[in-house]
């Protein structure tokens with residue numbers, strides 16, 4: 019479903035990723051593990067079209083999207099959950115979720131979307147737009163807090179909201195940047211169980227980057243180990259199941 023081949027990317031004169039190749043098959047949950055600053059967010063941003071690579075190719079579902087804009091990728095079925103969640107703190111939970119639906123609905127730009135949602139959350143989506151029931155099934159707390167400001171939610175609840183918002187767009191592939199960051203352990207556990215359920219029930223393929231080894235081991239079918247901008251190793255499910263072997267790779 020996603021093929022990243024020989025990717026080089028960075029910021030202005032600072033190259034970060036060097037010759038990175040990562041493949042995600044349909045239905046898989048693939049992790050990229052690495053310590054602080056190795057380039058995980060840079061990889062995710064390049065995959066999502068927020069950073070233009072210098073060389074290499076990104077193919078999504080058979081289409082070359084290497085230089086496609088982010089909104090085009092979203093409409094093609096790539097959902098993004100950024101590091102730090104990026105929910106709109108002054109919008110309600112429901113308004114945030116409705117924002118997710120607008121990525122698939124056509125031509126309105128971000129400002130128009132925000133204005134539309136603020137004026138009337140339901141007006142932005144047509145009658146045939148996806149209901150939020152499915153999202154609320156996975157994350158009942160979001161339904162309980164539907165009318166509260168997103169900024170008043172805990173870190174874990176904001177992560178659920180960011181995942182829910184991405185799911186409203188009905189993505190084929192979800193890309194998550196450090197889903198466990200800043201979230202208390204019990205909620206981290208719940209979130210990776212939810213991600214596994216979403217993968218199984220909705221057939222959503224998942225790529226995530228993470229430095230929490232336990233999350234990688236609990237969530238990923240297999241993973242890549244990243245070290246200073248390069249992929250140092252690829253770990254299959256069996257190696258991942260071996261805690262010591264996995265820790266060794268993260269220490270490289």
Ligand SMILES: Nc1ncnc2c1ncn2[C@@H]1O[C@H](COP(=O)(O)OP(=O)(O)OP(=O)(O)O)[C@@H](O)[C@H]1O
Nearest residue numbers: 029032034052053054055056057058059060061229
């Ligand atoms: N906007 C930027 N401009 C210049 N350099 C940047 C920028 N963002 C990140 N970098 C640098 O690129 C390198 C990789 O950063 P990146 O955020 O991709 O790492 P990461 O593995 O996601 O780390 P973290 O776990 O801290 O998020 C770091 O050296 C960082 O300082």
